[in-house]
Structure formats: structure tokens, C-alpha cells
Amino acid sequence: MPSLVERAIAGFVMTSLKSQNAVAVQPGSSFAPHFTAAEVLPNLRFHPSHTSERQQEQESAVMSIDVQHISKTFGTFRALNDVSLKINDGELVALLGPSGSGKTTLLRIIAGLEAPDPNPDASIRFYDEDVSRRPVGERHVGFVFQHYALFRHMTVFENVAFGLRVRHKSSRPSNEEIRDRVERLLSLVQLAQFSKRYPSQLSGGQRQRVALARALAVEPKVLLLDEPFGALDAQVRKGLRAWLRRLHEEIHITSVLVTHDQEEALEVADRVVVMNNSKIEQEGTPDEVFHNAKTQFVMEFLGQVNVFHGRVQRGKATLGDLTVDYPNYSDDRERPATVYMRPHEFEIRRTSNGKPSFPARIVRIHSAGAVARVFLETEDASSVLVELPLEEFANLSLQDGENVHLYPKNARVFVPSETK
Numbered sequence: 518m519p520s521l522v523e524r525a526i527a528g529f530v531m532t533s534l535k536s537q538n539a540v541a542v543q544p545g546s547s548f549a550p551h552f553t554a555a556e557v558l559p560n561l562r563f564h565p566s567h568t569s570e571r572q573q574e575q576e577s578a579v580m581s582i583d584v585q586h587i588s589k590t591f592g593t594f595r596a597l598n599d600v601s602l603k604i605n606d607g608e609l610v611a612l613l614g615p616s617g618s619g620k621t622t623l624l625r626i627i628a629g630l631e632a633p634d635p636n637p638d639a640s641i642r643f644y645d646e647d648v649s650r651r652p653v654g655e656r657h658v659g660f661v662f663q664h665y666a667l668f669r670h671m672t673v674f675e676n677v678a679f680g681l682r683v684r685h686k687s688s689r690p691s692n693e694e695i696r697d698r699v700e701r702l703l704s705l706v707q708l709a710q711f712s713k714r715y716p717s718q719l720s721g722g723q724r725q726r727v728a729l730a731r732a733l734a735v736e737p738k739v740l741l742l743d744e745p746f747g748a749l750d751a752q753v754r755k756g757l758r759a760w761l762r763r764l765h766e767e768i769h770i771t772s773v774l775v776t777h778d779q780e781e782a783l784e785v786a787d788r789v790v791v792m793n794n795s796k797i798e799q800e801g802t803p804d805e806v807f808h809n810a811k812t813q814f815v816m817e818f819l820g821q822v823n824v825f826h827g828r829v830q831r832g833k834a835t836l837g838d839l840t841v842d843y844p845n846y847s848d849d850r851e852r853p854a855t856v857y858m859r860p861h862e863f864e865i866r867r868t869s870n871g872k873p874s875f876p877a878r879i880v881r882i883h884s885a886g887a888v889a890r891v892f893l894e895t896e897d898a899s900s901v902l903v904e905l906p907l908e909e910f911a912n913l914s915l916q917d918g919e920n921v922h923l924y925p926k927n928a929r930v931f932v933p934s935e936t937k
């Protein structure tokens with residue numbers, strides 16, 4: 518029998534993949550559900566996936582989760598420092614940040630598994646209802662965690678049915694209704710044929726799909742996913758990531774995904790919340806946070822970047838022969854600045870075209886991939902990585918040891934203690 522704790526969290530799904538051998542998602546396997554989402558989960562609120570309809574809906578967006586002024590102290594350590602976050606109905610938001618930045622703590626506070634520090638300004642609202650005093654079991658959240666096991670002694674079917682079976686008689690569906698709902702959910706996650714298997718007879722990725730079906734069975738208001746694919750190998754993660762996005766397109770349940778994997782966050786989420794040092798550093802669409810980093814931390818955390826040290830003065834930033842506009846700093850006093858350039862934001866030429874450039878020497882080339890990666894060293898011994906489309910690389914026929922000119926196409930300038 519499940520333990521008392523397991524029963525108490527009957528509406529949640531917890532699964533462990535630690536000791537399991539992950540099996541790759543079958544190439545070419547289709548995850549298209551056999552049932553429409555509304556058929557599978559009739560009581561969930563569904564949202565149009567057509568873009569213009571979605572836009573219209575977002576204009577009158579219903580706030581699904583609204584946490585304000587949340588802090589959390591463990592002993593003397595402040596794990597969250599006055600964090601506020603609003604999540605729209607039907608959104609998939611990723612909490613992204615390095616280890617220890619406070620992502621899981623925020624997720625656990627949203628779930629009710631952890632209480633925030635007492636503060637009269639702090640609030641946690643679901644659909645405009647104050648849930649801060651509601652225990653975890655009354656918040657109607659579904660969980661998929663990395664660190665908890667499916668019930669090993671129960672079949673896949675029974676695992677998914679569990680949250681419904683342990684309901685009080687007054688709200689428990691009939692056996693036929695439970696069977697119907699579980700079968701539809703297993704079909705939704707493409708595991709109908711595995712209903713009689715035990716968790717030990719599934720791959721890691723399949724177990725996580727069971728976990729998701731189990732979380733959805735109780736028709737939660739929000740779905741909370743804490744590193745759900747964290748223990749799977751890279752190939753399986755990629756497959757499940759795409760699958761999760763497609764599933765979300767189908768059911769549009771408000772979801773919060775904790776991850777430290779930037780690729781996962783940028784690919785899956787509608788909105789990315791970047792956390793660092795117990796605070797939200799920046800939030801926005803994947804495009805916004807990637808292309809318009811507001812802080813040096815976000816710039817360095819998201820994607821690869823070349824870092825240079827230059828100066829700013831009178832509205833200009835200079836780096837060697839290069840000068841770019843930097844209107845944020847108009848002082849006469851010269852100050853040090855950090856200049857960032859992404860690897861794909863360079864042109865490489867053999868000869869100078871007369872415009873300012875960095876002379877550099879090619880030290881290594883990797884072309885076995887979707888882009889060619891050219892590693893260079895500048896005259897002042899700084900390392901630079903440039904990524905070129907394979908066609909451009911082939912046309913240039915660059916060689917190790919060659920001296921070339923680097924022409925940056927874009928640069929981002931940050932002056933310490935100031936953001937651009």
C-alpha cells in the first residue's frame with residue numbers, strides 16, 4: 518500500500534528515474550493523441566490554439582497564478598528574496614536558473630509544500646483566489662517530480678487511477694468512469710498498450726509519461742513540473758521536450774516547469790523566468806530573454822557568448838579599433854565595460870575590407886555538426902568562438918593556423934552596476 522505521505526499527496530505524481538535505464542523515444546513514433554484533449558479531460562478549461570484566437574484571449578488574460586512578495590529563509594540563508602510572478606491562464610512558464618537559485622523553492626511554495634516567510638504583503642493567488650492558507654491537498658495542483666517514485670507494486674493503469682480512487686466517496690468517480698478516463702489519458706500520452714505493465718517494465722521516458730498522465734488524471738488547475746526529464750539521457754530528454762510542448766499545445770493547462778537546462782526552457786516554454794541568487798533576474802518570451810538580455814548574468818547564462826573588455830565614454834563603447842554607440846553612458850569620465858558577442862554574430866574575412874575588425878588566428882575548427890565552429894585567438898590572446906553556416910564555411914575553406922579578420926555584426930555592452 519502507498520504510505521500515508523503518498524496518500525496525502527494523492528493528487529500529485531511523483532516519479533524517480535534515478536536507477537533506471539533510459540530508453541530512447543522511438544524515432545518517428547507519433548505522439549498525436551487519439552482523443553481530443555476535451556474528451557480526455559472534460560472538466561479542464563481548454564484554450565484555442567489558433568494564434569489570433571490565443572492573442573484575443575491573452576488580451577483579456579485571466580491570471581492563473583499570482584505570487585507577490587515571496588521570501589523564504591532557511592536558517593540564515595535566504596533562498597527567495599521578495600519574488601513576484603504572474604502566470605497567465607494556459608501559459609507554460611519555465612523557471613530557469615543555476616543550481617541553488619531558488620527555482621524549486623518557488624515551485625514548492627506555489628504548490629503549498631513550503632510556506633513563505635511571514636509578510637503581510639506576501640500573497641499566493643490561484644485564479645484570483647487567495648490560496649496561501651490552503652494546504653497542499655486543496656490547491657488542485659498536479660506534480661511531476663524527478664525524485665519520487667511511481668508506485669512500484671501498481672500497474673501503469675492503477676498508478677494513473679490512484680488519485681481518483683483515493684478520493685472521498687462523495688467526489689469519487691464510478692469504476693467505469695475511472696477506467697474510461699485512465700484509458701483516454703494513457704492514449705493521450707501514447708501508452709495505452711502498456712496499461713498492465715509495472716513501472717519496472719518501462720523505460721525512464723515512458724515512466725515520466727505515466728507520471729504526467731497521473732498528474733492530469735485529477736484534473737488539476739495547474740501542473741507543476743520539477744526537472745521532470747532531469748535524470749534522462751540527452752536524446753530522450755530532447756524527444757520528451759518536444760512531446761511535452763505538443764501536449765501543451767493540445768491541452769493548454771497552466772504549467773510551471775523548473776529546469777536548469779536553457780535549451781529545454783527556450784524550446785518548450787511560452788515564457789521564461791530566469792532566476793539567479795534568490796531573485797528573478799529577467800522574464801520574457803524565449804526570444805526576448807535570449808536576444809534582449811537585460812543583465813550580464815542573463816547574457817552569459819543563455820547560450821554561448823564571447824566576452825571582451827572595453828571602455829565607455831561620451832555615448833560610445835570602444836573595443837580595440839571598434840566603436841559602437843552606447844547612449845546609456847554619456848559621461849566624459851571613461852569607464853570599463855564588458856562587451857558580448859554571440860558566436861553566430863561574426864563575419865570572417867581573409868583580407869581586411871577597411872572597416873574596423875579584430876585580426877585573429879584560427880587555432881581549431883570543428884565542422885562535424887549543423888554549423889562550423891571556428892576557435893580563434895586575437896592579438897591580445899583572447900579566445901573567440903565563431904559559428905558559421907556550413908555553406909559559408911565551405912566557401913571560405915578556412916584552415917587551422919590561418920590569420921583572418923573578424924567583423925562583429927552585433928555587440929551588447931554592459932557597464933558594471935548599470936544595465937542596458
Ligand SMILES: Nc1ncnc2c1ncn2[C@@H]1O[C@H](COP(=O)(O)OP(=O)(O)OP(=O)(O)O)[C@@H](O)[C@H]1O
Pocket residue numbers: 591592594595596614615616617618619620621622623777
Ligand atoms: N529545506 C531546506 N533547508 C535548508 N536550505 C534549503 C532547503 N531547501 C532549499 N535550500 C537552499 O535554498 C537554496 C535554493 O534551493 P532550490 O532547491 O530552490 O534551488 P534550485 O534553483 O531549485 O536548485 P537546483 O537546480 O539545484 O534544484 C539552495 O541554496 C538550497 O541549499
